[in-house]
Amino acid sequence: MIVIKFGGTSVGETHRLRQAIEIVAERRERRPVVVVSALAGVTNQLVAATEAAAAGRFDEALELVTRIRERHEESGFALIGQKIDFYESFTAQLGRQIEQITSILRGVSLVGETSPRAKDLVVALGEKLSSVLFSYAMRTKTLTGVHVDSGDVIVTDDRFGEATPLMAETTAAARLTIVPESERSHIPVLGGFFGRSLSGATTTLGRGGSDYSAALIGAAIGAEEIQIWTDVDGMMTCDPRVIPAAKVLDLVTYDEAAELAYFGAKVLHPKTLWPAVEGQIPVRVLNTHNPASPGTLITRDGKPGAHGPRALAMRNGITVVQMTTTRMLEESGYLARLFDVFARHGVAVDLVTTSEVSVSATVDDSKKLDALVRDLTLLASVSVIRDRAVIAIVGRDLTREPEVAAALFRSLAGIPVSMMTLGSSGLNLSVVVDAARADEALRSIHRTLFEGGA
Ligand code: ADP
Ligand code: ASP
Ligand code: MG
Numbered sequence: 001m002i003v004i005k006f007g008g009t010s011v012g013e014t015h016r017l018r019q020a021i022e023i024v025a026e027r028r029e030r031r032p033v034v035v036v037s038a039l040a041g042v043t044n045q046l047v048a049a050t051e052a053a054a055a056g057r058f059d060e061a062l063e064l065v066t067r068i069r070e071r072h073e074e075s076g077f078a079l080i081g082q083k084i085d086f087y088e089s090f091t092a093q094l095g096r097q098i099e100q101i102t103s104i105l106r107g108v109s110l111v112g113e114t115s116p117r118a119k120d121l122v123v124a125l126g127e128k129l130s131s132v133l134f135s136y137a138m139r140t141k142t143l144t145g146v147h148v149d150s151g152d153v154i155v156t157d158d159r160f161g162e163a164t165p166l167m168a169e170t171t172a173a174a175r176l177t178i179v180p181e182s183e184r185s186h187i188p189v190l191g192g193f194f195g196r197s198l199s200g201a202t203t204t205l206g207r208g209g210s211d212y213s214a215a216l217i218g219a220a221i222g223a224e225e226i227q228i229w230t231d232v233d234g235m236m237t238c239d240p241r242v243i244p245a246a247k248v249l250d251l252v253t254y255d256e257a258a259e260l261a262y263f264g265a266k267v268l269h270p271k272t273l274w275p276a277v278e279g280q281i282p283v284r285v286l287n288t289h290n291p292a293s294p295g296t297l298i299t300r301d302g303k304p305g306a307h308g309p310r311a312l313a314m315r316n317g318i319t320v321v322q323m324t325t326t327r328m329l330e331e332s333g334y335l336a337r338l339f340d341v342f343a344r345h346g347v348a349v350d351l352v353t354t355s356e357v358s359v360s361a362t363v364d365d366s367k368k369l370d371a372l373v374r375d376l377t378l379l380a381s382v383s384v385i386r387d388r389a390v391i392a393i394v395g396r397d398l399t400r401e402p403e404v405a406a407a408l409f410r411s412l413a414g415i416p417v418s419m420m421t422l423g424s425s426g427l428n429l430s431v432v433v434d435a436a437r438a439d440e441a442l443r444s445i446h447r448t449l450f451e452g453g454a
Contacts, residue, residue, distance in 0.1 A: 001030070001031040001033060001179075001182055001221055001222070001223045002027065002030045002031070002032050002033070002224055002226070003034075003035060003214050003215075003217055003218040003221075003223045003225070003227065004023065004024055004027065004034050004229065005034075005036070005211060005213075005214035005226070005227065005229060006020045006035070006036050006037065006134075006229045006288060007210065007211075007228070007229065007288075008037040008038055008039060008041070008042070009230070009288075010229050010288035010289075011036055011039055011040075011130055011134065012039050012041070013075075014075050014078045014079060016288065017075060017079060017133075017134070017137060018137075019288055019289075019291070020134075020229070020288055021137055021138055021143070023288065023291055024143065025141050025143055028143065030224075030225075031185075033178055033182060033188045033190070033217060033221065033223070034187060034188070034190070035189075035191070035192045035210060035217060036127065036131050036189065036190075036191060037126075037127060037130065037192050037193065037210040038126025038127050038129070038130050038191075038193070039072070039075070039130050042068055042071075042125075042126035042129075043126045043193075043207070045064045045068055046064070046068070046123045046125055046126055047119075047123055048064055049064040049065055049105060049122065050105070050108065050114050050118070050119050050122050050123070051114075052109075053106075053108040053109040053114065054108050054112065054114040055112075056109055056112055057109070058105065058106060061105045061108075061109065062102065062105070065101060065102055065105065068098075068125075068129070069094065069098050072129050072133055073091060073094065075133060076090050076091065076094070076133055076136065076137075079136070079137040079140060080136050080140055082140075083140060086136050086139060086140075089136075090132065090136045093132050094133075097125060097128055097129060097132075098125075101121070101122055101125050104118055104121055104122060116160035117160050119160065119161065120160045120161060120194070120201070120202050120203050120204045121201075121202045124193065124202050124204055126191075126193075127150070127191030127192055127193045127194055128191050128194075130191060131147060131150075131189050131190055132147050134189050135189035138189065144185065144186045144187060145186070145187050145189050146186045146188055146189065147188075147189050147190075148177050148178060148188045148190050149190075150190045150191050150192070150193075150194055150195055150196075150213065151194070151195060152177050152196070153170065153173050153174050153177055153195070153217065153220075154170055154173075154195025154196070154205075154217075155169035155195060156195045156196065156197050156203045156205070157197060157198075157203075158197045158198075158199060158201065158203065159203070160201075160203055161204060161206065162204075162205070162206045163195065163203035163204065163205055165212075165216050166198070167216075167219070167220075169198075170216060170220050171219075171220040173220075174221050178190075178217065178220075182221075190213070190217065191210075191213075192209065192211070192212075192213035192214060193205060193209045193213060194209075194213075195213075205269075206269070208266065209271075210269070211268050211269040211272040212269045212275075214226055214228065214272070215271075215272045215273070215274070215275040215276050215283070216275050218276065218279070218281050219275035219278055219279040219281060222279065224281070224282075225281065225283075225284060226276055226281055226282070226283045226284070227284045228267075228268065228272070228283065228284070228285045229286050229287070229288045230286070230287065230288065231287065231289055232267065232287055233248045233290060233295065234248040234249065234250075234285045234286070234287070234293070234294075234296030235248070235249050235252055235257060235260065235265065235267055235285050235298070235311070236248050236249065237249065237310070237311045237446065237450045238311060238312045238313075238442065238446050239264075239265065239266070239313075239314070242314070242439055242443070243312075243442065243443060243446050245446070245450075246450075247450065249303075249310060250294065250296060250303065251296070251297050251298075251302050251303035251304075251306075252296060252297075252298050252302045252303065252310065252311075253299065253301065253303075254273050254276065254277045254283075254298060254299070254300055254302075256302060256311070256394055256395070256396070256427070257273055257283070257298045258277075259313075259392065259427050260311055260313045260392075261273065261313075262313075263313035263314070263315055263428070264313045264314050264315035264316075264390075264392075265313040267285060268285070273298070276298070277300075282297060282298065282299050284296065284297050284298070285298070306395075306396060307395070307396045307397045307401070308395050308396070308397065308398070308401050308403075308404060309393050309394070309401075309404055309429075309449045309450070310394055310396070311393075311394050311395075312392065312393055312394070312445060312450075313394060314389055314390065314391050314392070314438060315364065315389065315390045315392075316435050317387075317435075318350075318362050318363075318388040318389055318390050318432060318435075319362065319363050319364070319366050319369060319386050320360055320362055320384070320385040320388055320418050320419055320432060321360070321361050321362075321369075321373070321376070321382065321383075321384055322358060322359075322382065322383045322384075322385065323338055323358060323359045323361075323376060323379070323380035323381070323382050324381050325357065325358075325379065325380040325381065326357055327380075328356070328357055328359070329356065334379075335354070335359065337379060338359060338376065338379055338380065341372065341375045341376050341379070342363075345368050346368065347365050347368050347372055348363065348364075349361045349363060350363065350364065350390070351390065351419060351421045351432065353420070359380075360418075362388070362419065366386065369384065385418055387434065387435045387436070388418055388432050388433065388434060389432070389433055389434075390430050390431070390432050391430065391431050391432075391433065391438065391441055391442055392430045393408065393429040393430070393445070394427060394428055395427070396426065396427065397426050398423075398426045398427065398428070398429050399422060399424075399426040400426065404429060404449075405429070407445075407449055408431070408445060408448075410448060411441075411447065411448040411449075411453075412433075412441060412445070415433055415434075415437050415440065415441045415444075416433070417431050417432065418432045418433065418434075419431070420432070
């Protein structure tokens with residue numbers, strides 16, 4: 001069995017959906033299981049609808065939901081309209097889902113606020129609709145697509161918006177719902193991004209989480225490969241939207257891919273590699289718009305003999321918290337006390353550097369910052385530097401490559417650096433710069449390291 005996941009742009013327009021179905025048809029011998037994202041833009045519209053409803057603007061929310069409905073109906077008509085019984089059954093399912101969400105939005109607008117639980121129910125609609133549409137559309141290609149509700153497969157905890165999957169329960173559920181369909185030569189189609197908690201509520205895995213769903217399902221059914229079909233030719237040396245000269249990486253390790261995803265390479269959700277590593281399942285990143293290209297293969301071993309920098313990633317919206325005190329000199333356990341404050345406020349720390357009297361840490365959760373800083377001030381004098389970006393150079397043996405740091409400093413000439421870390425694994429060399437100059441820094445580093453520039 002293989003898992004084939006299509007992202008939003010791969011199913012965003014009718015001709016793309018046809019292409020995606022063709023891709024599944026060509027792989028039918030491998031017993032595919034399909035995971036789809038919401039049609040491009042739909043999740044953002046659902047977030048906007050929830051916010052409009054919570055602000056009491058129900059009409060605006062309703063208009064967004066109506067637009068979503070019309071878009072699915074139009075796509076459905078173009079794909080399956082010639083089979084009128086399919087089309088009617090599809091629109092009936094669509095109608096039921098839309099009605100449920102409309103009444104939730106009406107409730108939200110009456111109360112004047114939304115809960116994380118209600119929000120998850122609304123934003124999961126995109127994948128609920130796209131997966132039903134995809135399963136119907138497959139049948140026109142004589143593929144027996146069967147819709148499987150991800151709520152019956154991905155079992156999670158109750159952390160709405162960023163739920164944690166429960167792997168043992170998910171594996172058991174996938175073996176009951178997906179595997180028997182596949183054994184009957186049916187092709188299961190599931191929506192990514194959402195699951196259901198043990199208490200029965202719809203939960204979501206975090207924005208961009210359909211990649212994670214695909215990997216979870218792959219691990220649960222023991223797939224031989226997880227294919228992530230998107231809108232670029234694979235994992236590249238940098239985001240091609242920022243650096244058009246970025247090159248495709250043919251082979252990368254799980255570690256390299258995870259590091260890139262964690263530091264902002266949107267092509268994969270950061271948690272995607274966890275289940276894949278667990279099951280040692282190869283992950284392939286492929287382009288729906290260019291299916292002939294070989295893409296990127298992510299495995300434990302990656303590219304034989306590769307060393308040095310392999311790619312760059314960038315994450316914006318970073319804040320640096322600098323804590324300075326002479327007490328560090330005298331007291332043991334001082335760092336533990338500082339980081340305990342971060343833990344108590346539930347703020348995750350990414351990069352850390354220390355000197356004799358100061359510690360700097362980056363965080364990307366600025367919502368909880370004020371309360372955090374208030375408590376830290378009891379232990380140290382604190383300064384906060386906002387609007388930073390982390391640029392990460394990811395590769396192998398970076399600690400053993402003196403030329404990498406030299407090239408980095410050369411390419412950053414004139415751009416102030418707030419912080420720098422070289423991970424002990426040698427996988428990651430990161431710099432923190434002013435967000436306003438981050439694109440410029442990224443271009444310059446890419447030119448130096450990957451385009452043979454000076
Ligand atoms: P999907 O809708 O298929 O999930 P995403 O928009 O989430 O697609 O991810 C694909 C996008 O990721 C690409 O269009 C590209 O701009 C961006 N991206 C960022 N970093 C990288 C990288 N290193 N390699 C490839 N793409 C990247
Ligand atoms: N549709 C969801 C989002 O936009 C999940 C995904 O596309 O992976 O975040
Ligand atoms: Mg994505």
